Amino acid sequence: MIILKENHVKLLCVMKLESYIKENRKALDVEKPDEKYLWKGIIKAVGSLKKLRRLIISRSAAAVAAITILAIIGAYFIGRNQHNNLILVNVDSKLAKQEVILLRQIDDYSEQIKKTGFNVDQLVSGNREVEYIDDLIHYYSEDLKQNGPNPRLINSLIDLYEKKILVLNRMLNEIEKYESHEKRKINL
Amino acid sequence: METVTIDINNILVEKACQGDQKAMFRLYRMYLPAMYNTCIRMVVNKNDAEDIIQESFISAFSGIEGFRGEASFGTWLKRIVINNSINHIRNKKIKFVDMDTIQIDDTDSEDDDLPDIPMEVIHNSIKSLPDKARVVLNLYLLEGYLHREIALILGISESTSRSQYIRAKKLLKEILIREYDHIKGESC
Numbered sequence: 001m002i003i004l005k006e007n008h009v010k011l012l013c014v015m016k017l018e019s020y021i022k023e024n025r026k027a028l029d030v031e032k033p034d035e036k037y038l039w040k041g042i043i044k045a046v047g048s049l050k051k052l053r054r055l056i057i058s059r060s061a062a063a064v065a066a067i068t069i070l071a072i073i074g075a076y077f078i079g080r081n082q083h084n085n086l087i088l089v090n091v092d093s094k095l096a097k098q099e100v101i102l103l104r105q106i107d108d109y110s111e112q113i114k115k116t117g118f119n120v121d122q123l124v125s126g127n128r129e130v131e132y133i134d135d136l137i138h139y140y141s142e143d144l145k146q147n148g149p150n151p152r153l154i155n156s157l158i159d160l161y162e163k164k165i166l167v168l169n170r171m172l173n174e175i176e177k178y179e180s181h182e183k184r185k186i187n188l
Numbered sequence: 189m190e191t192v193t194i195d196i197n198n199i200l201v202e203k204a205c206q207g208d209q210k211a212m213f214r215l216y217r218m219y220l221p222a223m224y225n226t227c228i229r230m231v232v233n234k235n236d237a238e239d240i241i242q243e244s245f246i247s248a249f250s251g252i253e254g255f256r257g258e259a260s261f262g263t264w265l266k267r268i269v270i271n272n273s274i275n276h277i278r279n280k281k282i283k284f285v286d287m288d289t290i291q292i293d294d295t296d297s298e299d300d301d302l303p304d305i306p307m308e309v310i311h312n313s314i315k316s317l318p319d320k321a322r323v324v325l326n327l328y329l330l331e332g333y334l335h336r337e338i339a340l341i342l343g344i345s346e347s348t349s350r351s352q353y354i355r356a357k358k359l360l361k362e363i364l365i366r367e368y369d370h371i372k373g374e375s376c
Binding site: 017018021022024025027028029030031032033034035037038039041042043045046049050053 | 207209212213216217220221222224225226228237238241242245246249250307308310311329330357360361364
């Protein structure tokens with residue numbers, strides 16, 4: 001506690017404590033801190049915080065840019081692959097739906113044949129027919145891409161898909177017959 | 189001739205927002221005495237007060253973009269200082285508990301007059317008050333908070349805030365009278 005000298009204590013007026021303090025509020029700020037020492041710490045911390053914030057912002061921006069680029073590249077390739085498979089998507093939405101259904105059926109049959117592990121070259125005509133149909137699908141597709149929608153070609157393409165399904169179905173039946181025949185042979 | 193009033197404070201804040209260290213320093217020098225004295229009256233310890241002041245200026249300058257100008261920069265900064273001071277006191281495990289059952293006699297508060305005492309003595313007397321009473325007195329009498337606001341900040345009831353304030357005022361008067369008698373005795 002500060003020791004008061006007599007001349008500091010003025011009994012000029014008597015006041016209530018609350019109002020006295022309120023009236024002299026500003027004069028109450030009597031202590032002086034080490035201004036220079038405190039400032040050094042403040043400005044150093046503010047500088048490093050700003051640097052850190054800038055670093056975080058630049059790194060975040062770089063990460064966002066990288067993700068965007070990857071997304072664009074991914075979307076481009078996915079779109080390109082889908083576009084390769086779906087020829088009628090740009091012609092007509094109904095035909096496109098039909099194409100999707102037919103291609104799904106083709107994939108299902110091809111998958112089933114693959115699962116049997118049967119050498120399709122042993123089949124009499126199936127595999128050659130499939131190859132021939134695939135060539136035609138490729139040929140018609142290219143024509144449609146280059147020259148735009150052509151009703152005849154579109155119908156032919158749908159027809160080719162259906163034919164391919166029939167051939168694949170026949171191949172699958174043939175494989176099943178062959179396998180059951182083999183089993184019977186073993187049993188005998 | 190038309191007088192153009194330029195708010196120097198706003199200009200300094202704008203410049204500080206842009207990272208101008210000179211503007212930051214001017215704001216710092218302008219507000220340091222008031223902030224430091226407010227803080228030290230709350231936490232008492234010089235080193236703690238310096239740490240809190242540094243921390244408060246750092247968070248104010250590094251988050252100055254978030255200052256919306258709804259209140260003055262000084263008011264905004266003082267809120268940071270007071271919040272940091274209260275957090276510091278809380279970390280010291282000082283609990284602000286309700287004391288509704290405690291009866292404090294405040295009958296003489298209205299008529300009890302005090303001699304004119306140097307502000308330095310009042311400042312130090314406030315610092316010597318018990319923690320809880322000191323915080324409430326600082327917030328109510330010196331910082332202009334309402335008992336409702338103090339209750340919210342400290343997590344106590346409004347009546348506890350009032351009781352603590354009355355207690356603080358009574359203790360402060362006692363300390364000041366003791367100081368006055370001591371000085372009087374010395375001077376005789």
